[in-house]
Amino acid sequence: MAAVVEAKNITKAFGGVKAVDDVTVSVEAGEIHAVVGENGAGKSTLMRILSGIEFPDSGQVMVEGKEIENSAKDSIDAGISLVHQELSLVPEMTVAENIYLGGFPTSAGFTKRKEMKKFAQETLDEIGVQVDIDERISRLSVALRQFVEIARAIARKPKVLILDEPTASLTPAETDYLLSMLERLAKQGLAIIYISHRIPEVFRLCHNVTILRDGKLVYVSEIKKTTPQEVINQMVGRELKLDLESRRDAKPGDVVLSAVGIKAPGVNDVDLEVRAGEIVGLGGLVGAGRTELIRAIIGADNKTAGNVHITVDGKRQQITSYMSAMRNGVAYVPEERRVDGLAMTMSVTDNVYLPNRKDLAASGVINPAKAAKVAKELADRVGLRPPEIKREAGQYSGGNQQKIVIAKWLHKRPSFVVLDEPTRGVDVGAKAEIHRLVKELADQGTAVLVVSSDLPELLELSDVIHVVRDGKIMGTLDGAKADEKQVMGLAAGEKLVEA
Ligand SMILES: Nc1ncnc2c1ncn2[C@@H]1O[C@H](COP(=O)(O)OP(=O)(O)OP(=O)(O)O)[C@@H](O)[C@H]1O
Numbered sequence: 001m002a003a004v005v006e007a008k009n010i011t012k013a014f015g016g017v018k019a020v021d022d023v024t025v026s027v028e029a030g031e032i033h034a035v036v037g038e039n040g041a042g043k044s045t046l047m048r049i050l051s052g053i054e055f056p057d058s059g060q061v062m063v064e065g066k067e068i069e070n071s072a073k074d075s076i077d078a079g080i081s082l083v084h085q086e087l088s089l090v091p092e093m094t095v096a097e098n099i100y101l102g103g104f105p106t107s108a109g110f111t112k113r114k115e116m117k118k119f120a121q122e123t124l125d126e127i128g129v130q131v132d133i134d135e136r137i138s139r140l141s142v143a144l145r146q147f148v149e150i151a152r153a154i155a156r157k158p159k160v161l162i163l164d165e166p167t168a169s170l171t172p173a174e175t176d177y178l179l180s181m182l183e184r185l186a187k188q189g190l191a192i193i194y195i196s197h198r199i200p201e202v203f204r205l206c207h208n209v210t211i212l213r214d215g216k217l218v219y220v221s222e223i224k225k226t227t228p229q230e231v232i233n234q235m236v237g238r239e240l241k242l243d244l245e246s247r248r249d250a251k252p253g254d255v256v257l258s259a260v261g262i263k264a265p266g267v268n269d270v271d272l273e274v275r276a277g278e279i280v281g282l283g284g285l286v287g288a289g290r291t292e293l294i295r296a297i298i299g300a301d302n303k304t305a306g307n308v309h310i311t312v313d314g315k316r317q318q319i320t321s322y323m324s325a326m327r328n329g330v331a332y333v334p335e336e337r338r339v340d341g342l343a344m345t346m347s348v349t350d351n352v353y354l355p356n357r358k359d360l361a362a363s364g365v366i367n368p369a370k371a372a373k374v375a376k377e378l379a380d381r382v383g384l385r386p387p388e389i390k391r392e393a394g395q396y397s398g399g400n401q402q403k404i405v406i407a408k409w410l411h412k413r414p415s416f417v418v419l420d421e422p423t424r425g426v427d428v429g430a431k432a433e434i435h436r437l438v439k440e441l442a443d444q445g446t447a448v449l450v451v452s453s454d455l456p457e458l459l460e461l462s463d464v465i466h467v468v469r470d471g472k473i474m475g476t477l478d479g480a481k482a483d484e485k486q487v488m489g490l491a492a493g494e495k496l497v498e499a
Pocket residue numbers: 014015017018019037038039040041042043044045046085385386395396397398399400425427
């Protein structure tokens with residue numbers, strides 16, 4: 001069968017770095033084609049070129065045998081539709097408005113509201129997603145936003161649908177739903193390019209896989225003819241033994257964080273303790289109130305009731321604001337790193353230097369050489385790729401941005417670290433690396449609270465797991481003994497049965 005879309009010998013450099021180096025990929029109607037690779041391998045750059053958002057230095061994009069000009073409009077007209085890695089909806093606009101914009105990017109100003117709503121509703125019905133079309137995007141859960149994003153991408157009835165890590169913020173059930181939806185769309189003749197760091201998903205969904213490493217195409221195979229271990233080895237360019245089950249031998253000390261009677265929007269009277277050297281995990285479904293809970297605890301959002309105390313070196317301090325939390329050695333790695341985790345236009349050095357200023361500069365004078373040295377060490381510890389600390393954070397790939405956020409806190413040896421979905425969008429190798437770092441922090445005596453929707457991760461890291469549902473702790477499990485079924489059962493509302 002003939003290819004619907006072909007990228008031919010695409011090359012694109014940023015400065016001296018070839019982000020995409022002579023890559024050729026083609027996808028047929030009805031085919032689901034995976035593109036995988038480590039963070040920074042060039043996946044998103046290639047997809048932006050296919051969508052006409054980025055211009056290649058050389059190479060061609062063909063749709064049904066015809067070369068398309070490199071502009072976003074031409075790509076859309078030719079039938080290529082991209083669901084971006086980072087959410088790209090307009091938060092102040094409604095669901096209907098966002099979907100309509102996807103379908104008719106140029107005529108939105110002249111639209112009749114009734115017609116627009118009808119179009120949006122039909123598009124949502126087609127993929128079976130239930131959401132109020134008059135709701136503003138900013139009021140939706142991350143998962144619903146992701147589905148609206150997909151609705152917007154298919155609104156124009158594209159021939160090629162590209163999804164750049166669509167399941168990064170979805171729960172297992174939502175992921176199942178999405179994968180079935182994509183299988184259905186492919187059966188109807190859509191060509192799909194699917195980017196994911198979740199190898200099991202790739203093996204369940206895709207027909208073929210292309211692997212990029214350092215911008216180069218290193219491997220193409222039918223899924224049937226390869227194995228997950230082979231795909232991982234090709235991604236990292238060496239044998240990578242994934243020791244996912246390795247648990248620490250935790251020795252929890254005194255209580256560092258104590259939160260009592262916490263109430264806030266979405267949080268319903270929660271008590272929580274975390275001890276020095278202990279990793280406490282918060283499991284549950286996306287939207288269960290975990291992010292709201294941790295933000296209320298550290299004062300990032302207001303709480304309506306409750307008390308939070310941090311005890312460092314025997315001194316017990318009340319936490320009343322985010323500032324007081326920071327002063328008492330609390331570190332926060334947020335879910336939305338683009339919003340509050342990183343300064344995108346600042347260098348890696350400045351980003352990791354900001355929270356560490358006190359340690360680095362005596363008398364408030366910045367010592368650039370020392371800052372650079374510390375930044376370099378931190379970049380090496382988290383495995384930043386490439387380790388160019390003068391580069392702006394915004395120029396790094398998604399997974400590497402997450403490593404920069406974590407690097408910020410490593411140096412500081414915080415008393416209490418809160419991590420919200422710490423490895424979302426992070427490649428397999430880096431994920432193992434981040435797990436090692438989190439365990440290392442705990443072994444150094446830091447109290448760690450981690451929110452994760454990734455069940456294997458939650459089970460591997462946590463000494464204690466609280467499962468949250470509707471803003472309440474539904475049950476508490478021993479991290480060393482719990483299994484996925486128990487966590488999912490509690491998350492879905494089953495009662496805890498004592499063994
Ligand atoms: N605007 C830019 N300026 C400079 N360098 C860039 C820019 N965009 C991407 N790069 C670089 O190009 C390379 C490929 O990045 P890209 O975002 O395509 O990776 P990726 O495979 O999508 O990674 P991830 O899995 O982390 O999303 C990286 O080295 C990145 O730092």
